[in-house]
Amino acid sequence: MADISSKDxxxxxxxxxxxxxxxxxxxxxxxxxxxxYIDMAMLAxxxxxxxxxxxxxxxxxxxALRAAxxxxxxxxxxxxxxxxGANAYCAVNYWNMARIVDSLCNEMGIRIPVAIHADHYGIKNDKDIQTARTEIPSMFDAGITSIAIDASHMPDDRNLLASIALNPYVPDWAGLETEVGEIKGKLGLSTKEEALFLIQGLNAHxxxxxxxxxxxxTTHGIEASDQGIQVELTAEIHAALVPYNISGAQHGTSGNSSDRLRRIAQETRTTKANVATAxxxxxxxxxxxxYGNAILDSEGRFKKVEGEGVAEEVWAQMQDYAQSQGWKKGDFKKLNLPFESKxxxxxxxxxxxxxxxVETFVYKMxxxxxxxxxxxxLAIDAILKAGSHDPGPKAERIETPEAWTEAKIIEKAKAITSNKGPAGDFED
Incomplete structure (x- = not known):
């Protein structure tokens, strides 16, 4: 293991x-x-x-911090x-997460670089864009160091235009994630054409x-099927994006086998993988x-391991509360907010x-x-080499801005052939 010197x-x-x-x-x-810097370390x-x-x-x-x-x-x-977010089902949120992480790092003497990421900052309509103009700065004021502007719920042209409109509110030094195609399992799979459209348009700006x-x-939440991540599709799209020097972010890892996730690491340009439900x-x-997928009993209920995790009486209270709300197993995530203090x-x-x-599972992963x-x-080496909190842009502009005006973006999008899949709430 390569130790980090106190001086560095x-x-x-x-x-x-x-x-x-x-x-x-x-x-x-x-x-x-x-x-x-996180992305740079993985690439290194x-x-x-x-x-x-x-x-x-x-x-x-x-x-997770102890495991890392x-x-x-x-x-x-x-x-x-x-x-x-503003209508959250967890007590941990965009505005207190950095304070919690900072406090725990100091308490436990954590000495590894950690990014604080606002994931899936969803934009679904023009009202969301207007709200984001004040909400995004407030999140960075609260300690966010990286953000995913996710307008994938909208058509391709509006996804791109929303990302362009909101970019001035994201600091130049911050990590940035974009998204094409909502996470819907085998429905509405992303295409190389869609991904290139989004990244080329951003590059021009x-x-x-x-x-x-x-x-x-893949899907968010509990993966009930064996469909999972399509490694070949991911590799094909990542290969098409090589000129733009962008890495992949893998969502919905819960329920995917360790072998499939190893293939994502070895065969694609993925450097970030979200793990939530697990x-x-x-x-x-x-x-x-x-690989972290919940095991159900013969009646389709979660099986609690006695003597592990929450106290048995608290687990009973959580189950009773979920039943009183009419929540099924996919709704148990909503227990986070009412039970955090408990x-x-x-x-x-x-x-x-x-x-x-959690530490045992995360360490193994x-x-x-x-x-x-x-x-x-490797991240610390990159920081010291840059001598700054900002290593600069990851890529350079290779697209012509005049070819990516708003009018031309709308026109180009009409030529894209894609299947967005069914409408509905696919957030987790």
């Missing part, structure tokens, strides 16, 4: 934290960095993916708009994302298989076993599946 860590701490982090936490020893190692752990509760965040420290790996802690997320056959279930003590009020030994269960071990020194 102190130097990275002095120059690598973005301005918002320095302002919020002037005396902190937590190395919260731009998502750009090669065939390596950073886990983006959705921090649906504080024990998940604690366990053990693996000497960089880490992204994130929350999506549905989970942690001097917007150079770190990541692109696709609908490549970590929630593991922290609660739900029985899972080797989870935090459990005895220390219970809170610790929740975090430890980082080391054995995502090939992410020893990427922390």
């Amino acid at each position: 860590f102190d130097r990275a701490l002095a120059v690598g934290r973005p301005p918002n982090i320095q302002t919020l936490f002037p005396n902190s020893r937590a190395l919260l960095v731009s998502g750009k 190692k090669g065939n390596s993916i950073c886990m983006a752990a959705n921090g649906r509760n504080q024990m998940v965040i604690r366990g 420290q053990r693996a000497n790996a960089v880490l992204i802690i994130e929350i999506a708009k549905s989970e942690g 001097d917007i150079f994302p770190n990541w692109i997320a696709l609908n490549n056959g 970590l929630q279930m593991i922290s609660w003590g739900v029985e899972v298989n080797d 989870l935090l009020s459990q005895p220390a030994e219970v809170r610790n076993r929740m975090a430890t269960r 980082l080391v054995d599946v995502f090939n992410a071990s020893d990427t922390a020194p």
